[in-house]
Amino acid sequence: MNKPFEKIAVVGAGFLGTQIALLSAYSGYKVSVFDSKASAFDDTYKRLVTDFKNKKINPVIPWDKWDSLKQEISFSTDPAVALKNADLVVEAVFEDLEVKKNVFKLMGANAPAKAIFASNSSSMPISRMEAASGRPEKCINTHFYLPLQGMNMADLAPGTKTLPEVMEKGDAWIRSLGCVPLRVNKEILGFVFNSVWRAIKKQSLYMWGNDFADYRDIDRAWRIFTKTPFGPFSLMDSVGLDVVYDIEMVYYNHSKDPKDKPPDALLEKVKKGELGVKTGKGFYTYPNPEIQDPNFLNPNPKK
Numbered sequence: 001m002n003k004p005f006e007k008i009a010v011v012g013a014g015f016l017g018t019q020i021a022l023l024s025a026y027s028g029y030k031v032s033v034f035d036s037k038a039s040a041f042d043d044t045y046k047r048l049v050t051d052f053k054n055k056k057i058n059p060v061i062p063w064d065k066w067d068s069l070k071q072e073i074s075f076s077t078d079p080a081v082a083l084k085n086a087d088l089v090v091e092a093v094f095e096d097l098e099v100k101k102n103v104f105k106l107m108g109a110n111a112p113a114k115a116i117f118a119s120n121s122s123s124m125p126i127s128r129m130e131a132a133s134g135r136p137e138k139c140i141n142t143h144f145y146l147p148l149q150g151m152n153m154a155d156l157a158p159g160t161k162t163l164p165e166v167m168e169k170g171d172a173w174i175r176s177l178g179c180v181p182l183r184v185n186k187e188i189l190g191f192v193f194n195s196v197w198r199a200i201k202k203q204s205l206y207m208w209g210n211d212f213a214d215y216r217d218i219d220r221a222w223r224i225f226t227k228t229p230f231g232p233f234s235l236m237d238s239v240g241l242d243v244v245y246d247i248e249m250v251y252y253n254h255s256k257d258p259k260d261k262p263p264d265a266l267l268e269k270v271k272k273g274e275l276g277v278k279t280g281k282g283f284y285t286y287p288n289p290e291i292q293d294p295n296f297l298n299p300n301p302k303k
């Protein structure tokens with residue numbers, strides 16, 4: 001398999017950064033991780049294991065490899081240490097433009113000149129962050145979905161000055177992780193598939209937030225329709241309702257269309273700390289969410 005890089009550095013050891021780090025190590029790359037929070041990588045690793053086991057998800061990386069891969073990955077709260085010798089730096093911090101711009105500046109100051117920079121943003125085009133890096137010609141979006149639970153695809157988008165060979169390396173990197181690159185031809189918030197998923201998510205939130213339907217019935221319908229084990233609301237719980245809220249606000253701040261504003265009820269949940277799987281309560285309660293109850297789709301459940 002074509003491996004375009006030797007060493008990958010991941011910035012942000014949250015839900016996505018940790019998955020990208022593990023998958024990169026599994027695919028044969030040297031991996032280091034930087035997060036400003038010292039316990040971030042350990043905490044997220046434990047959360048991923050618990051979440052996947054609770055949901056009976058069969059991960060892309062076999063369970064017997066997880067602990068040794070984690071040992072291989074180095075973690076540091078010092079960006080100069082974590083980004084040293086990196087060929088590719090993947091940013092996976094909060095979905096907040098100012099935070100991301102600061103991180104791109106920090107990446108520019110700490111990574112070697114050869115390094116390519118990729119953002120895992122779910123919605124923001126790289127053109128919004130590229131200038132802060134000091135090397136816009138080496139910046140791309142590589143937006144992974146939930147790679148360890150089998151969503152093996154990633155959006156790939158250039159910025160305003162990205163060199164063609166940087167796009168080709170991004171393409172080869174995504175493929176080397178066993179993921180399918182989805183090429184964005186023209187800049188769009190949400191890229192290829194998140195903009196499609198967003199239409200479903202937005203309508204689901206609208207229906208629930210305005211009391212048109214119970215969120216469980218929307219998930220039931222989705223499960224029956226798609227034959228998947230999750231629905232829009234349980235998926236939002238996995239993503240994190242704070243992350244979902246931030247993403248929806250990116251769309252709203254872009255369009256200023258009141259129809260794009262996420263429902264107040266979502267903000268209420270975030271304020272109460274009901275963030276989904278990571279806090280034990282979101283739409284469902286964890287570790288045993290109702291959506292996994294064998295009776296969830298039963299038209300005549302036993303009382």
Ligand SMILES: NC(=O)c1ccc[n+]([C@@H]2O[C@H](COP(=O)([O-])OP(=O)(O)OC[C@H]3O[C@@H](n4cnc5c(N)ncnc54)[C@H](O)[C@@H]3O)[C@@H](O)[C@H]2O)c1
Nearest residue numbers: 012013014015016017035036037040092093095121122239
């Ligand atoms: N959650 C998902 O399902 C999902 C899916 C695809 C893409 N994404 C995108 O991936 C990115 C990360 O999302 P997440 O869900 O992993 O977030 P998260 O909240 O789980 O983790 C973010 C991490 O970034 C760290 N961080 C924040 N600011 C930092 C800084 N200045 N320097 C270093 N570390 C910093 C935090 O300590 C935290 O560990 C976002 O852009 C999000 O939109 C998320």
